[in-house]
Amino acid sequence: MRILSGIQPSGILHVGNYFGMMRPSIELQDQGEAYYFIADYHSMTSLYDADLRRDYTRRVAVDFLACGLNPERAVLFKQSDVPEHVELSWILSSVCPMGLLERCHSYKDKIANGVSASHGLFAYPVLMAADILIYDADSVPVGSDQKQHVEVTRDLAQKFNQTYGETFKLPEPRFRDGAETVLGLDGQKMSKSYNNAVEIFGEEKATRKRLMSIVMDSRTPDEPKPDAEKNLAIQLIKHIAPTEIYQDEVEKLKAGGYGYGNLKKRLFELYWEYFRDARARRDELMNNLDYVDQVLANGAAKAREIARPVNQRARRACGLD
Ligand code: ADP
Ligand code: TRP
Numbered sequence: 001m002r003i004l005s006g007i008q009p010s011g012i013l014h015v016g017n018y019f020g021m022m023r024p025s026i027e028l029q030d031q032g033e034a035y036y037f038i039a040d041y042h043s044m045t046s047l048y049d050a051d052l053r054r055d056y057t058r059r060v061a062v063d064f065l066a067c068g069l070n071p072e073r074a075v076l077f078k079q080s081d082v083p084e085h086v087e088l089s090w091i092l093s094s095v096c097p098m099g100l101l102e103r104c105h106s107y108k109d110k111i112a113n114g115v116s117a118s119h120g121l122f123a124y125p126v127l128m129a130a131d132i133l134i135y136d137a138d139s140v141p142v143g144s145d146q147k148q149h150v151e152v153t154r155d156l157a158q159k160f161n162q163t164y165g166e167t168f169k170l171p172e173p174r175f176r177d178g179a180e181t182v183l184g185l186d187g188q189k190m191s192k193s194y195n196n197a198v199e200i201f202g203e204e205k206a207t208r209k210r211l212m213s214i215v216m217d218s219r220t221p222d223e224p225k226p227d228a229e230k231n232l233a234i235q236l237i238k239h240i241a242p243t244e245i246y247q248d249e250v251e252k253l254k255a256g257g258y259g260y261g262n263l264k265k266r267l268f269e270l271y272w273e274y275f276r277d278a279r280a281r282r283d284e285l286m287n288n289l290d291y292v293d294q295v296l297a298n299g300a301a302k303a304r305e306i307a308r309p310v311n312q313r314a315r316r317a318c319g320l321d
Pocket of ligand 2: 004005006007039127128131132141142146149
């Protein structure tokens with residue numbers, strides 16, 4: 001089985017990215033041939049600062065490795081080191097009906113959130129389809145917000161295959177049970193762009209402050225909270241703590257006599273503990289950035305070995321070769 005996923009270097013990675021995409025990808029690295037890339041071409045649709053792009057790209061590599069991506073098992077690379085993605089994207093765009101892109105939610109959502117309406121942003125699902133099809137990927141671990149893009153990928157593969165003959169394999173999206181959408185501090189989907197995110201590697205003081213700022217209702221500590229499962233701090237605890245601890249916190253809230261301040265302190269402790277080992281690995285990596293750059297260079301060479309022949313196959317099928 002070949003597994004493929006990407007993540008944009010468009011900001012600092014947060015707990016939603018971790019549970020929605022990074023952790024499932026890391027878990028899958030032992031179950032197949034895994035290819036994970038930093039989608040720097042994609043980041044050009046919303047980030048217009050060259051230095052920041054370079055900086056975030058490296059940070060994503062460091063954070064992914066710190067969280068447990070093993071470069072001996074999974075290939076980690078930077079998308080633009082494999083420029084064949086862009087050629088295939090053009091090839092696919094010529095069989096892509098406009099209506100397919102017009103129906104994509106992410107374009108409208110991003111514009112509503114202040115991203116400029118560029119052709120790149122509109123056409124981005126086509127590049128994403130190329131990213132996936134160029135590796136003959138079977139499985140694509142992503143958060144549920146990316147489901148529509150994997151469907152577009154399947155549609156484009158079929159459209160190309162019908163037009164030029166059997167060329168591409170149809171991929172499947174893959175979600176982790178129970179962690180489809182991680183909510184942010186305001187109860188909406190956690191996102192880099194909504195100022196509601198908890199960073200994976202935030203500083204201790206700042207993160208504590210952020211978690212303590214989660215707004216709760218006005219019930220007194222003594223009151224029992226029969227709707228404990230809906231509490232935002234509880235929902236975050238569900239992601240980062242073992243089930244017994246989660247259950248225990250739910251029971252305490254239901255019973256009454258447990259205040260929100262104590263609950264949020266507990267949330268911070270659990271968060272800090274959860275990423276403790278990763279944080280230590282990250283400190284080591286930050287002192288060894290040459291190693292990180294080498295991982296990306298090796299990854300690009302391996303990825304290109306797969307991407308080039310698939311791109312050639314597409315070129316031949318449509319008569320470019
Ligand atoms: P953001 O919304 O913060 O910009 P991206 O769109 O770059 O995040 O998402 C990167 C990856 O992380 C995708 O696979 C996406 O599905 C996943 N992801 C992002 N936010 C969440 C979330 N709140 N819950 C679950 N998965 C998420
Ligand atoms: N569009 C994805 C996101 O914003 C990132 C991405 C780009 C991707 N190409 C991909 C994910 C291919 C999976 C497969 O999160």
